[in-house]
Amino acid sequence: MCGVNDSQYDLYKVPIAEIKLYFKSKDDVPAVLQGLQALHGYAKTRERLFEILKKRMLPEVSQRHVFGEGS
16 A cells, blocks of 8 residues: 655656546545545645544554555
8 A cells, every 4th residue: 555654746747736626527536536635735634634544443454554554
């Protein structure tokens, strides 16, 4: 899985904040992506969210596979 704090951009990739989303769809996915896109811009909020998620994870789930760290 990808690392949580991987904020390094490649030269030929579009930054997450600049990705245009299509909202005319009846699907809920664009709204979820918009929330994740907004969250990506706030490092402290994103870190706090992942701390909450880590506390809520079941003990049998390996954090190494989900968050790229520990065991």
